[in-house]
Amino acid sequence: xxxxxxxxxxxxxxxxxxxxxxxxxxxxxxxxxxxxxxxxxxxxxxxxxxxxxxxxxxxxxxxxxxxxxxxxxxxxxxxxxxxxxxxxxxxxxxxxxxxxxxxxxxxxxxxxxxxxxxxxxxxxxxxxxxxxxxxxxxxxxxxxxxxxxxxxxxxxxxxxxx
Numbered sequence: 032x033x034x035x036x037x038x039x040x041x042x043x044x045x046x047x048x049x050x051x052x053x054x055x056x057x058x059x060x061x062x063x064x065x066x067x068x069x070x071x072x073x074x075x076x077x078x079x080x081x082x083x084x085x086x087x088x089x090x091x092x093x094x095x096x097x098x099x100x101x102x103x104x105x106x107x108x109x110x111x112x113x114x115x116x117x118x119x120x121x122x123x124x125x126x127x128x129x130x131x132x133x134x135x136x137x138x139x140x141x142x143x144x145x146x147x148x149x150x151x152x153x154x155x156x157x158x159x160x161x162x163x164x165x166x167x168x169x170x171x172x173x174x175x176x177x178x179x180x181x182x183x184x185x186x187x188x189x190x191x192x193x
Contacts, residue, residue, distance in 0.1 A: 051108060058104035065097025069127060091131040099124020115163050122155035 038046065068075040072090035080090060103120025110116045129148040 054104045054108050058101045058108065061097045061101030061104060063101075065094045065099075065101055068094030069098060069131070070094070088131075092128060095127035095131055096124045098127055112163075118155060118158045121158075122152070125152040125155045128152075 064075075064079070068079075068090050072087045072094070073085075075094070076085050076087075076090055099120045101120075102123040103117050106116035106119040107113065110119065125148070129152050132148055
């Protein structure tokens, strides 16, 4: 069976543009709905999730994780390293989830739940910071190679590289 031809530069640009447009729409949708559910669960429940039984806790949790998805999609548009983008979204969701539990008094007497939330948030933030530092170090190395005249390896489809 013959292999398909590689996409042309124009096709690659069109695919990248379409993917960025899809990410922007996903980010806007997830952030809008997530913030609505998180900040105004009663209104969200009446307007979107109008089915019994109403549960403010679950609506806020759902909102927190939708904000995380939206944050990851948005970060994917502005951060070159995909791992950092994903971890940024995970950290955002974990932080909002922990904040909802602490502010709402939900499960605040359950030490296991609070410990798990704190650990998840800490791990997400630590991983995002580590990935950001790795990306920064990679950029410095690339800049050093360029100034020294060394060839820089290219990877198609990766922003920030030739």
